[in-house]
Amino acid sequence: MDPKALSKYRPFPAIPLADRTWPDKSIIRTPIWCSVDLRDGNQALPQPMSIEEKLEFFDLLVKIGFKEIEIGFPSAADTEFNFCRRLIEENRIPVDVTIQVLVQTREQLIRRSFEAIKGAKRAIVHIYNSTSPLQREITFSGASRESIRQIALDGANLVKELVPTIPETEVVLQYSPESFSDTELDFSLECCNGVIDIWQPSPEKKMIINLPDTVQWATPNVHADMIEWMSRNLNRRDSVVLSLHTHNDRGTGVAATELGLMAGADRVEGTLFGNGERTGNLDIVTVALNMNSHGIPTGLNFSELNEIRLQYEKFTRLTVPERQPYGGELVFTAFSGSHQDAIKKGLDRRRKETGADWEIPWGVPYLTIDPQDIGRSYEALIRINSQSGKGGVAYVLDREHGFDLPKTMHPQVGKRIYDLADERGRELEIDEIREAFFEYFVNVETHLKVVEYELIHNPSGGDVRCKAKISIDGEMHEIDGDGNGPINSFVHALEKIGQKDFKIADYRSHAVRGGSDASAAAYVQLQHEDGRLLWGSGVDSSIEMAGLKALVTGWNLLR
Ligand code: KIV
Ligand code: ZN
Secondary structure, three states, X not given: OOHHHHOOOOOOOOOOOOOOOHHXXXXXXXOXXXXXXXXXXXXXXXXXXXXXXXXXXXHHHHHHOOOEEEEEOOOOOHHHHHHHHHHHHOOOOOOOOEEEEEEEOOHHHHHHHHHHHOOOOEXXXXXXXXXXXXXXXXXXXXXXHHHHHHHHHXXXXXXXXXXXXXXXXXXEEEEEEEOHHHOOHHHHHHHHHHHHHHHOOOXXXXXXXXXXXOOOOXXXXXXXXXXXXXXXXXXXXXXEEEEEXXXXXXXXXXXXXXXXXXXXXXXEEEEHHHOOOOOOEOEHHHHHHHHHOOOOOOOOOOOOHHHHHHXXXXXXXXXXXXXXXXXOOOOOXXXXXXXXXXXXXXXXXXXXXXXXXXXXXXXXXXXXXXXXHHOOOHHHHEOEOOOOOHHHHHHHHHHHHOOOOOHHHHHHHHHHHHHHHHHHOOOEOHHHHHHHHHHXXXXXXXXXXXXXXXEEEOOOOOOEEEEEEEEEOOEEEEXXXXXXXXXXXXXXXXXXXXXXXXXXXXXXXXXXXXXXXOOEEEXXXXXXXXXXXXXXXXEEOOHHHHHHHHHHHHXXXXX
16 A cells, blocks of 8 residues: 555554453354344345245255354345245244344334244344444444434344234344444443343343344454453353354455354354355355364265355355355365375375275365365375476376376476476366376387287296397388397397387386276386486386387387
């Protein structure tokens, strides 16, 4: 910002709470989760959901495991009202799920909300009014604290009066001092305690006080201080479920929620992937999976997160960013070479360990959780661009294409392939990596080419004899040689025509895993007389021919 512009802004004052306890706390308890996707999330969409879409989204939320779902603002519009009615009249609400309806503390709206929830087994009526100085001054044209508090009390009294009119519905009561985040704490407390005194909750019949971080003006520690202060000072604290409702203006919705839980909150309102007004509501997926990553159960099931993301994108017409924690396309993918190597080593170690997966403590560099636990696969973990390293290329060739390259071959292949990504200026597809591997390292015949080959086994055992027709740079040679196997006899044959300027340093072979034809892969490492050391590879349906082709490849690569 222009330095002059900075003079428009003021620091947010700290909360005088010297004996705060939250910094020493950990999150160990599962909060009550309330999804506000269908209300706060929906109201923030460029194209709000249709009733049919909301019904499907509701089912998705139920399937994930939400037991409290704010379904809308039924008094605000007919579609919202009708959606609520359809849920109730079509018996779509499971017995263990409670719907929640939001309403301003205005008489007609409150009455209409009670009509909307009639017939539900259990429903939360959530009333709110704005309390901050900014709202009092601007939206309510300079209204006094007392008159704003009175709005809350009038609403609470009316709700209390209406509860007995729908006796078949168990009504749970919720109050939010909207814009709590920049309301004077003593005034938030006055409003909340006023409502608590009217509703008179008990430990058996609790009410909810929701403290919205409507706009994030301050750092998460200030939010936590505010929550702890309220938690200490609310009347009948043992009869109140203290709820968080963070937004994300400073990009700290998750942090503010986590510190708020440490500060004593019992409940969390938020949305999938953080959809919501402006920068969004709290992303419940992240908070819940953060808890899971510390071994804490949440009651929410994100084991098929990809599928949830696809459905969410369909309903909201929004896209989950590629770097979104847990849900983003790229969050379990390593491009950088050192990261790829470390992940590969971690996963290899894990594969070698014995015991059930859940018995082995998770410990793979760069991965806070096992991607498989949320329905992501290891296959997509390592992708190849110009920043990639040897380990990543070897990992893809191994996992995706069944080639288990010798370790000392990794640098040679890795370098060529990430150079290729650099030349192309983009990430390489998995199949392109296989193609490049074949082009540069498999069955290469750039100078020396085997035209015919015959292996004669000595019936009395011992050495074998090879006879071959080869061409070197277009010139044909008929050669033969003896050795204890096809490779050695071929090397001998080359020696006899003066073409052996190397020695064999290493040899490996294996059946290609998952190949459509039962092919074998062989790797031969050659050391040239000038000291150069390199690998060639051969693939063939016969393991002997694969070995020979690997040797020929190596010979060609030395030229
Ligand atoms: O952000 C907010 O303050 C709200 C309230 C209505 C709870 O959404
Ligand atoms: Zn909100």
